Amino acid sequence: MIRLEGIGKAFHVGEHVVHALADIDEVIREGEHVSIMGPSGSGKSTLLNVIGCLTDPTSGRMSLDDRDVSGLDSDALAHIRQDLIGFVFQSYQLISRLDALGNVELPMVFAGIPRSERTERASELLRLVGLEDRGHHRPSELSGGQQQRVAIARAMVLNPRILLADEPTGNLDSDSGEQILQLLDDLNDKGLTIVVVTHDPAVARRSDRILVLRDGRIARRVSGSEATDLASLFGVTET
């Protein structure tokens, strides 16, 4: 469970203060599939990064699985991330000089898992995402959709409870995007909590709930099936 209480995030840029998030109160239950929508600059990525313990909020409290993570130092946060969180980004963020297996193994290297176990587990995860025959391909030798599947395998390799994805299909054609969304649905069916940032109603429609951000606040909460109605609120789509 993700519990956010009065979460705010201010960035200081020169002499200006940007309130990226303000007064965010929300509970995301175990096993929920939630989308975050909203115009460009409304705070979607910042909120995801706060939930993922990548960004420190400037106010409020957050707990993950009943662990209060407010005010923890960076080492403690790194442990929480390792235990609970998987992250997937629009741009995949794979290491170009490592092959698919090497990329999937990387979180296990940082977690101190022995090599033999790493290789076995990484192969298992590549099988899960349908890339068992691509283990020795580098990112440049894979399609965008395949790279994103490697990134999902990497995000899942330490058995997270929560998967966070920021525009995971933003760089993909619709067929590859559909495969990624199907994979996320399957993981959610197995109990994983998923939070996806998206501007695409077709992505948001697959979630249980949608949080609509505006100027750093939750402006609306709607069900996934209402995704299409929201599209008109945003006007032009962002990139």
Ligand SMILES: Nc1ncnc2c1ncn2[C@@H]1O[C@H](COP(=O)(O)OP(=O)(O)O)[C@@H](O)[C@H]1O
């Ligand atoms: N590292 C940063 N430094 C300064 N301002 C930032 C930083 N990250 C985000 N912001 C600002 O915070 C607001 C929300 O940004 P972001 O969360 O990236 O929005 P979104 O993902 O919805 O497009 C924007 O006004 C953005 O310019």
Ligand SMILES: [Mg+2]
């Ligand atoms: Mg963003």
